[in-house]
Amino acid sequence: AQSVTQPDIHITVSEGASLELRCNYSYGATPYLFWYVQSPGQGLQLLLKYFSGDTLVQGIKGFEAEFKRSQSSFNLRKPSVHWSDAAEYFCAAPGYSSASKIIFGSGTRLSIRP
Amino acid sequence: GAVVSQHPSWVICKSGTSVKIECRSLDFQATTMFWYRQFPKQSLMLMATSNEGSKATYEQGVEKDKFLINHASLTLSTLTVTSAHPEDSSFYICSASSSGYNSPLHFGNGTRLTVT
Numbered sequence: 001a002q003s004v005t006q007p008d009i010h011i012t013v014s015e016g017a018s019l020e021l022r023c024n025y026s027y028g029a030t031p032y033l034f035w036y037v038q039s040p041g042q043g044l045q046l047l048l049k050y051f052s053g054d055t056l057v058q059g060i061k062g063f064e065a066e067f068k069r070s071q072s073s074f075n076l077r078k079p080s081v082h083w084s085d086a087a088e089y090f091c092a093a094p095g096y097s098s099a100s101k102i103i104f105g106s107g108t109r110l111s112i113r114p
Numbered sequence: 115g116a117v118v119s120q121h122p123s124w125v126i127c128k129s130g131t132s133v134k135i136e137c138r139s140l141d142f143q144a145t146t147m148f149w150y151r152q153f154p155k156q157s158l159m160l161m162a163t164s165n166e167g168s169k170a171t172y173e174q175g176v177e178k179d180k181f182l183i184n185h186a187s188l189t190l191s192t193l194t195v196t197s198a199h200p201e202d203s204s205f206y207i208c209s210a211s212s213s214g215y216n217s218p219l220h221f222g223n224g225t226r227l228t229v230t
Contacts, residue, residue, distance in 0.1 A: 036221075043120065043207050043221035044158075090157065102148070102209075102219055104157045 004033075004091050006105035014113045015083055021076040021108050023065075023091030031093050033074045035065055038088040038107075047089075050074060061085070086112045117141055118210050120222025127198055128230055135193045135225045137208030143188035144210035148219065149181070152205045161206075164191040198229040 003026045013019050025031050032051050036044040048059025055067040065076045074091060091105040117140040127133050137147055145166045150158040162183050163171040170183035180202075182194040191210075195202050205226055209219040 041205075041224065041226065043118070043223040044209070044219075045221070046219075102160070106157045109155070 004093050004103050004105040006089075006091055006108050008108045009106070010109045010111065012111040012113055013081055016080050019076075019078045019081045019085070019110070021089050021091075021110070023074045023076065023105060024072050025074060025091075025093055026072065027093070031074075033065075033067065034092045034102075035059065035063070035074075035076050036090045036092060036104075037061075038090065040087070044090065047076070081110075081112055083112045083114070086110055116220040118144075118208065118220045118222045120208050120225055122225055123223060124226040124228075126228045126230060129199055130197055132194055132196045133198055133227060135195075135206055135208070135227075137191045137193070137210070137222050139189045139210045139220075142210075144191075145188060147185060147191040147208055147210045149183060149191075149193050150207045150209065152207060152224075154205075158207060161193075166191075195227065198227070200229045203227055203229045 005024045007022050034049045035047040037047050038044045047063050048057045048065055050057045050067045057065050063076055063078050065074055067074050088107045088109050090107050092102050094102055119138045119140050121136045125133055147164040149161045151161050152158050160173050161176045164183045164185040166185045166188050172178045180196055182196060185191040205224050207221055207224040209221045211219055
């Protein structure tokens with residue numbers, strides 16, 4: 001079955017430092033992949049999506065992600081984090097068995113060190 | 115664009131009462147909406163898929179008689195937690211897709227339900 005895995009539960013980085021959040025997928029075909037961000041007590045906001053084409057995807061708030069088929073990865077990056085980036089980040093993909101379902105990774109909580 | 119409004123943002127109710135949560139797509143039509151439940155520090159768990167004009171599709175283990183879903187129009191889906199109990203306390207989030215398969219979901223801001 002398809003799956004999305006986020007191996008890091010919690011990451012802390014210093015403000016201004018670079019960030020990379022890991023996401024691995026398990027799919028039989030080229031996947032469609034998303035990154036969402038959730039601030040405390042809020043819903044989810046789409047940061048970026050990959051459907052096809054250029055493997056480096058630019059998103060909102062200065063985020064980008066790179067699709068690497070050889071590594072089955074879709075890692076989220078940001079060159080310089082801001083304190084406001086502290087949140088929960090979810091990697092996601094549509095379900096294979098059902099066109100409507102979205103599968104979420106377990107999430108990575110990002111803390112920012114002043 | 116693609117705004118999803120969820121109401122209320124928080125609600126406190128007594129055990130045994132029912133609570134209705136609304137999810138509206140404000141600037142697009144959503145034939146399909148989704149209801150999720152999220153426990154503290156955990157990922158989202160899909161509860162059900164709400165289809166306009168037809169019965170909702172519930173995930174395994176979700177009680178359809180407890181979590182009533184109605185999707186009467188292309189812009190509104192409601193989740194009613196019936197005879198609520200403290201274990202139903204959670205964060206409920208709805209989402210909708212503005213188009214078909216593989217389209218990203220747009221999320222409401224969630225509803226914090228506390229059952230006392």
